Amino acid sequence: QSALTQPPSASGSPGQSVIISCTGTSSDVGGYNYVSWYQQHPGKAPRLIIYEVTKRPSGVPDRFSGSKSGNTASLTVSGLQAEDEADYYCSSFAGNNDVVFGGGTKVTVL
Amino acid sequence: EVQLVESGGGLVQPGGSLRLSCAASGFTYNSLWMSWVRQAPGKGLEWVANIKPDGSEEYYLDSVKGRFTISRDNAKNSLYLQMNNLRAEDTAIYYCVRKRVSLDYWGQGTLVTVSS
Numbered sequence: 001q002s003a004l005t006q007p008p009s010a011s012g013s014p015g016q017s018v019i020i021s022c023t024g025t026s027s028d029v030g031g032y033n034y035v036s037w038y039q040q041h042p043g044k045a046p047r048l049i050i051y052e053v054t055k056r057p058s059g060v061p062d063r064f065s066g067s068k069s070g071n072t073a074s075l076t077v078s079g080l081q082a083e084d085e086a087d088y089y090c091s092s093f094a095g096n097n098d099v100v101f102g103g104g105t106k107v108t109v110l
Numbered sequence: 111e112v113q114l115v116e117s118g119g120g121l122v123q124p125g126g127s128l129r130l131s132c133a134a135s136g137f138t139y140n141s142l143w144m145s146w147v148r149q150a151p152g153k154g155l156e157w158v159a160n161i162k163p164d165g166s167e168e169y170y171l172d173s174v175k176g177r178f179t180i181s182r183d184n185a186k187n188s189l190y191l192q193m194n195n196l197r198a199e200d201t202a203i204y205y206c207v208r209k210r211v212s213l214d215y216w217g218q219g220t221l222v223t224v225s226s
Contacts, residue, residue, distance in 0.1 A: 034211060038213075048216075051212035051214070097167075098157070100157070101154060104155070
């Protein structure tokens with residue numbers, strides 16, 4: 001049940017793109033296509049924005065996209081907007097019904 | 111509309127117990143896995159426990175095994191977390207979460223503070 005590795009912070013100007021990485025192992029990220037991403041604004045509950053590596057729930061803008069290569073998944077936020085400033089967490093199925101999260105990345109819109 | 115509403119949080123002394131509840135609505139509760147996820151103040155998310163739709167299987171974070179018990183009452187569309195022998199490091203907001211292939215709906219959370 002080791003946490004996934006995310007950079008603590010990322011930033012970009014409005015309109016730019018930000019890419020957040022999420023590194024695990026072959027026992028979690030690399031072993032399953034069950035990586036999810038969550039957005040959390042201060043004082044609010046997390047919100048699912050990407051599931052099964054690349055899929056977006058209804059209502060999530062297509063500015064958010066996900067990908068995976070080997071043991072590392074990535075979230076790209078294109079065309080940054082002020083409301084994208086938030087904490088972002090990745091998670092992965094880790095076998096045996098475990099779920100592991102990344103430590104979170106704080107995205108700042110400059 | 112899917113709604114998950116937690117209750118039962120509060121201040122408890124180390125070694126004490128607390129039972130969290132979650133009232134679910136807006137979906138077919140008895141057909142889906144449910145989870146508890148927690149977030150310590152200023153920290154990241156940490157999965158705590160999962161329970162199968164019929165309640166026959168439960169899974170736990172290693173650090174809470176033997177102390178926490180997840181359960182559900184499908185007749186009441188309710189999820190529970192019984193927390194015993196609480197420690198300071200259990201202080202967190204506890205979220206009730208619907209689990210499909212991902213954790214797709216979250217409640218607003220209930221704060222548990224373990225302190226003397």
